[in-house]
Amino acid sequence: MQTQRVVSIGQLGVGYWGPNLLRNLNSDPSFRVVAACDLSAERRSYVERHFPDIAVESDAEALISNPAIEALVIATPAGTHFELARRALQSGKHVLVEKPMASTSAEVQELGRLAESKGLVAMVGHTFIYNSAVQYLRKMVEDGTLGEVRYIYCQRLNLGRIRSDVDALWNFGPHDISIVQYILGNSEPLSVAYHGMDYVQPGIDDVVFLNLVYPGKVLVNIHVSWLDPSRKRSIVVVGSEKMVVYDDVSEHKITIFDKGIDRRAELGKHMDYDARQPLTFDYRSGDVWIPKINFTEPLKGEVRHFYECVANGAECLTGPAHALKVIDVLERAGAARNAIGPVHKTSPLRGAIIKERVEEEHEAPIPDGSAERAMKGARKAKKSRAKVGSS
Numbered sequence: 249m250q251t252q253r254v255v256s257i258g259q260l261g262v263g264y265w266g267p268n269l270l271r272n273l274n275s276d277p278s279f280r281v282v283a284a285c286d287l288s289a290e291r292r293s294y295v296e297r298h299f300p301d302i303a304v305e306s307d308a309e310a311l312i313s314n315p316a317i318e319a320l321v322i323a324t325p326a327g328t329h330f331e332l333a334r335r336a337l338q339s340g341k342h343v344l345v346e347k348p349m350a351s352t353s354a355e356v357q358e359l360g361r362l363a364e365s366k367g368l369v370a371m372v373g374h375t376f377i378y379n380s381a382v383q384y385l386r387k388m389v390e391d392g393t394l395g396e397v398r399y400i401y402c403q404r405l406n407l408g409r410i411r412s413d414v415d416a417l418w419n420f421g422p423h424d425i426s427i428v429q430y431i432l433g434n435s436e437p438l439s440v441a442y443h444g445m446d447y448v449q450p451g452i453d454d455v456v457f458l459n460l461v462y463p464g465k466v467l468v469n470i471h472v473s474w475l476d477p478s479r480k481r482s483i484v485v486v487g488s489e490k491m492v493v494y495d496d497v498s499e500h501k502i503t504i505f506d507k508g509i510d511r512r513a514e515l516g517k518h519m520d521y522d523a524r525q526p527l528t529f530d531y532r533s534g535d536v537w538i539p540k541i542n543f544t545e546p547l548k549g550e551v552r553h554f555y556e557c558v559a560n561g562a563e564c565l566t567g568p569a570h571a572l573k574v575i576d577v578l579e580r581a582g583a584a585r586n587a588i589g590p591v592h593k594t595s596p597l598r599g600a601i602i603k604e605r606v607e608e609e610h611e612a613p614i615p616d617g618s619a620e621r622a623m624k625g626a627r628k629a630k631k632s633r634a635k636v637g638s639s
């Protein structure tokens with residue numbers, strides 16, 4: 249029997265998300281986890297308690313320069329990814345970098361070039377690409393089950409966990425952008441429009457509505473927020489033949505609706521183009537079904553894929569080319585945000601600035617609630633006057 253090659257691996261960063269990666273690596277016999285590193289003493293002691301066989305370090309350099317380590321997982325904050333990945337690749341290590349791969353497209357390109365020149369794997373942890381429900385969704389788009397994709401909307405909402413190093417879009421957006429890119433066959437958006445607002449920390453948007461238009465009139469809305477009453481993780485894809493809801497927090501991840509609106513064909517009707525007649529439509533509301541999906545932990549699939557790329561030369565699904573498309577959309581979103589003007593410059597007065605600016609554009613006062621309250625009061629008074637009149 250052929251024995252499987254074991255890849256010796258180390259991990260940088262074991263904060264909130266890192267333990268999930270470490271657990272999956274440690275339970276996969278194809279990997280031997282040599283060491284983990286974190287700047288925080290508390291996180292290092294966490295590793296010592298839960299993974300006693302793994303060496304613990306406080307300096308990333310100890311892992312990067314360790315010749316016994318073949319590959320590194322980087323699960324540190326986003327702003328550190330590029331530098332750590334670059335140093336790891338330079339010292340001959342394959343890297344699995346948490347999302348986003350880096351902070352700019354130039355950095356992703358540099359990592360891609362470096363990996364290619366050294367024959368190494370550079371993979372980004374866009375976990376959802378390894379999620380069976382997302383793969384099912386892509387298959388339905390690819391094999392035409394949904395017909396033509398009309399529009400898609402994604403909601404990734406929570407109360408918390410607030411970050412200060414990235415805004416809600418850079419935190420949650422890579423997931424939805426990478427899913428949309430994946431299910432739409434990697435086409436690029438024709439336009440990117442951004443609306444976001446910073447309510448909790450000045451200059452860091454807590455809620456973002458991103459609108460993308462893809463070729464073929466495919467409209468995509470991505471709504472991310474860490475200031476929301478409910479936890480939602482859903483994607484709705486409306487196609488010309490079927491509609492599908494992917495709800496990641498539900499037991500049944502995928503629900504398919506045979507719903508749609510068709511133009512009714514009536515023989516002999518609507519043929520006189522000089523005499524316009526109203527069109528008739530059929531509202532289709534047929535079966536609803538929930539396919540059985542063999543769901544395994546996406547991170548397990550992600551680390552397996554990393555192994556296949558490192559040990560068996562598999563083509564990486566989320567290599568620099570995929571990461572680049574995601575960062576490109578984030579960069580275009582940033583440019584759209586900045587183009588809005590002073591509104592999005594870091595300032596505790598942003599709300600006031602927005603009001604001034606919009607008032608200027610529309611030459612109409614922006615409601616601050618008082619006008620609405622006055623209207624409500626007037627309506628109430630009118631109602632009670634009417635009541636008095638009728639009694």
Ligand SMILES: NC(=O)c1ccc[n+]([C@@H]2O[C@H](COP(=O)([O-])OP(=O)(O)OC[C@H]3O[C@@H](n4cnc5c(N)ncnc54)[C@H](O)[C@@H]3O)[C@@H](O)[C@H]2O)c1
Nearest residue numbers: 261263264265266285286287288308323324326346347375
């Ligand atoms: N794929 C997913 O679903 C998912 C979910 C959450 C977070 N993430 C990603 O994981 C990464 C980490 O996020 P998090 O929420 O765990 O952040 P975190 O701040 O909780 O943890 C980061 C850890 O990295 C450590 N660290 C920082 N710089 C370091 C360095 N130079 N060397 C070693 N350790 C260092 C910190 O001490 C901290 O413990 C981010 O890139 C984030 O986007 C991915």
